[in-house]
Amino acid sequence: MAGSGAPCGPAARWKRHIVRQLRQRDRMQKALFLELVPAYNRLLEKAELLAKFSEELKLEPNSVTPVTYHGSWEEHSGPASEQVASPASLRAKWQQQEEGLQLVCGEMAYQVVEKSAALGTLQAQLEERQDRLAALEARVAELREARARQARLLEERRARNAARREAYEALRARAARQEAALRRLQEEARDLLERLVRRKACAAAERNLRNERRERVNQAWVSKELKQAAQQIVNINESPDILEDGTREETVTLTPAVEPDPQESETCEKWKRSFRSASATSLTLSRCVDVMKGLLDFKKRRGHSVGGSPEQRYQSIPVCVVARLPTGVLDALEAHLSEVNAVCFGPNSSLLATGGADQLIHLWNVVGGRLEGNQTLEGAGGSISSVDFDPSGSQVLAATYNQAAHLWKVGEAQSKETLSGHKDKVTAAKFKLTKHQAVTGSRDRTVKEWDLDRAYCSRTINVLSYCNDVVCGDHIIISGHNDQKIRFWDSRGPQCTQVIPVQGRVTSLSLSPDQLHLLSCSRDDTLKVIDLRVSNIRQVFRADGFRCGSDWTKASFSPDRSYALAGSWDGALYIWNVDTGKLENRLPGAHCAAVNAVAWCYSGSHIVSVDQARKVVLWY
Structure with missing residues (x-):
């Protein structure tokens, strides 16, 4: 069953399997016929011997020579008979032997029939197995064709996989390049952001410095104004004058806190002027209060500000005195x-x-x-x-x-x-x-x-x-x-x-x-x-x-x-x-x-x- 070329692994395996199955079937069937064939041969021999005896018995008694059957008579008569038997006794004896042989032939014929039936059954099984073998061989042929088709499909898929692998490698290389470009862009963006933050920080520091300088200048100016205001004395005339329109007029006189020298008396005279009391009060007290509030606010802003900008708090926050427990x-x-x-x-x-x-x-x-x-x-x-x-x-x-x-x-x-x-x-x-x-x-x-x-x-x-x-x-x-x-x-x-x-x-x-x-x-x-x-x-x-x-x-x-x-x-x-x-x-x-x-x-x-x-x- 082997082909001309060297079969591949799977084909050699199923071929060896079929050979083993055929040998096993041959041994089984041979064992069945080992006893039947010799028995059949012995039966044939006995049938031939019986036929020969029958032909001899059909012959005339006169034609029977004592010499021909001497050996047989001695064989069947036993050692005790010394005289030659008569033809009638021989015929009776041969009839008995013929009946015994017929019985034996009947038994052998019955066995032959049984063995023939068994042989027919085995032949039917053999034919069935041969049919199954033919079907299996056809199935093997189909499987070979399917295997060839699958091999072709496998080769095609391998080719497609190779092409896809090449495309995947190309995509990976492209993705790696894009990731590298993305990382470069992210680093550039991070650098730009850091530069922007540094510039904003520098700008905020410069703005804070300018604000501090401006506040220092304002403080110096306010301090100067306060010193000048502290050197002046506010005199309020408690006896108001009645004007023509019926209104009162209170006079306020600003004089230096330190008495001037006699040489400067004329110069100091020009500082002595009359004002309305409301104007004088607003000029001194309110101005001082505003200046002090500004200083306090400046210190507060300096302590709690972010980036130098003043913090603006919400004007009003609601306050509850007593809360009521909910019940429903x-x-x-x-x-x-x-x-x-x-x-x-x-x-x-x-x-x-x-x-x-x-x-x-x-x-x-x-x-x-x-x-x-x-x-x-x-x-x-x-x-x-x-x-x-x-x-x-x-x-x-x-x-x-x-x-x-x-x-x-x-x-x-x-x-x-x-x-x-x-x-x-x-x-x-x-x-x-x-x-x-x-x-x-x-x-x-x-x-x-x-x-x-x-x-x-x-x-x-x-x-x-x-x-x-x-x-x-x-x-x-x-x-x-x-x-x-x-x-x-x-x-x-x-x-x-x-x-x-x-x-x-x-x-x-x-x-x-x-x-x-x-x-x-x-x-x-x-x-x-x-x-x-x-x-x-x-x-x-x-x-x-x-x-x-x-x-x-x-x-x-x-x-x-x-x-x-x-x-x-x-x-x-x-x-x-x-x-x-x-x-x-x-x-x-x-x-x-x-x-x-x-x-x-x-x-x-x-x-x-x-x-x-x-x-x-x-x-x-």
């Missing part, structure tokens, strides 16, 4: 398309902002105990994680998950500024008490200070852990982090001034209006009040059933700092008394999901809570 629900509605993450009241306590995962900020008016839609702010581009009003109530700042914070002006639907620069989700964004300044915290382990006039990051603080929330004081920034620590930063210094460890990841921070106490909420299901005067944890609030529902659960002080408010995972609100440390009230039933954030209005009359089930609830 005024209004509840589904405000957003998905969960609501942040809520904040405006300074006038009648404007409310909510932000959610639907990338929208809704402004609401609190009118007659109900929430009425005011405006929708768009353009965030990501889930809202924090919202805040500036102290004037004219701007809204929001932190989003698209690595940026957005600034809106109340009354304008589209974003006014985008504060981009973070490399991960921005989790907190708060206004500072000075105008046009804000602070953001992010999961990229940085806290950034922003100049809102130019949408420029004025400072970047690198931290070792995720930042979950920030609050701002006069000149301090406080950040809560995922590593269970609260960090304090001075706006005028580069380093961290203090670190307070707490148990559990910090989820939110709330600064009291007097900036003397800090409320923190953490994942150990507790609220902590930190006294900033001694930098120590003053109280720890916990309650049965209270649990933080997420890493961004927000807690809040009441505007008079008498109460601490937080929402739990079961939808209930918990209110603690800051002075006594006891749980003051628990408000269940309004929410059916975890509460994400709460806010207490500045007037102290209402609170608002938002949850993960898109609901906003107003409490009274």
Whole structure:
């Protein structure tokens, strides 16, 4: 079955297998016929012998010669017979022998039939196996053809793979060149940015130097004016003169503080003039007060300014004397398309902002105990994680998950500024008490200070852990982090001034209006009040059933700092008394999901809570 050429490995294997199967079948069938063939041969011999005996018995008795059958008679008669038997006895004896031979022939014929049937069965099996062998040979031929086709396809695919590999290598080389070009461009951009920062720093230093020189000149001039004013004496005539129009006239005389020499008496006479008392007072007292205020303001600006520019603080910040504990629900509605993450009241306590995962900020008016839609702010581009009003109530700042914070002006639907620069989700964004300044915290382990006039990051603080929330004081920034620590930063210094460890990841921070106490909420299901005067944890609030529902659960002080408010995972609100440390009230039933954030209005009359089930609830 081998071909002319040397067969390949698989073909040689199946050929050897077929040969082994044929040899095994030959041995099996040969074993079946090993006993049948000799028995059949013996049967044929006996049949021939019987036929010969039958022919001899048919002959006449006279024709039988004693010599011919002498040997046979001696063989069948036994050694005891000494005389020759008669033909009749021989015929009877041969008949008996013939019957015995017929019986033997019948048995042999029966065996022949059985063996013939077995042989037919074996021949049928042989034919069946030959048919199967032919089918297998046909199948082998088909498989050979399929193998040849697959080999051709394999060669084609190898060729295509080789071509694709060459194209991939070319693309890799091109990508490497482009990456190198990108790195060069990034380095150039970094160099340009560093040069720009250096130039801005130089320009700021020059501007500061010019301002200082100008202020020094103004100080010198003011000092000179003060010295000249100090050398003059203001004499007020207490007896007023009555003018023709009925008005009084008080005379003020300016005289030198040191008496002049006699030679200079004529010169000093020209300094003695009469003025109205109001004019004289405004010339001296008000001028001195203005000058002193200017000096104090200059010193303050020198100590707390950034880049030499004076800090402008907001004129008025609302103050609450007594906050009222909420007892019931005024209004509840589904405000957003998905969960609501942040809520904040405006300074006038009648404007409310909510932000959610639907990338929208809704402004609401609190009118007659109900929430009425005011405006929708768009353009965030990501889930809202924090919202805040500036102290004037004219701007809204929001932190989003698209690595940026957005600034809106109340009354304008589209974003006014985008504060981009973070490399991960921005989790907190708060206004500072000075105008046009804000602070953001992010999961990229940085806290950034922003100049809102130019949408420029004025400072970047690198931290070792995720930042979950920030609050701002006069000149301090406080950040809560995922590593269970609260960090304090001075706006005028580069380093961290203090670190307070707490148990559990910090989820939110709330600064009291007097900036003397800090409320923190953490994942150990507790609220902590930190006294900033001694930098120590003053109280720890916990309650049965209270649990933080997420890493961004927000807690809040009441505007008079008498109460601490937080929402739990079961939808209930918990209110603690800051002075006594006891749980003051628990408000269940309004929410059916975890509460994400709460806010207490500045007037102290209402609170608002938002949850993960898109609901906003107003409490009274």
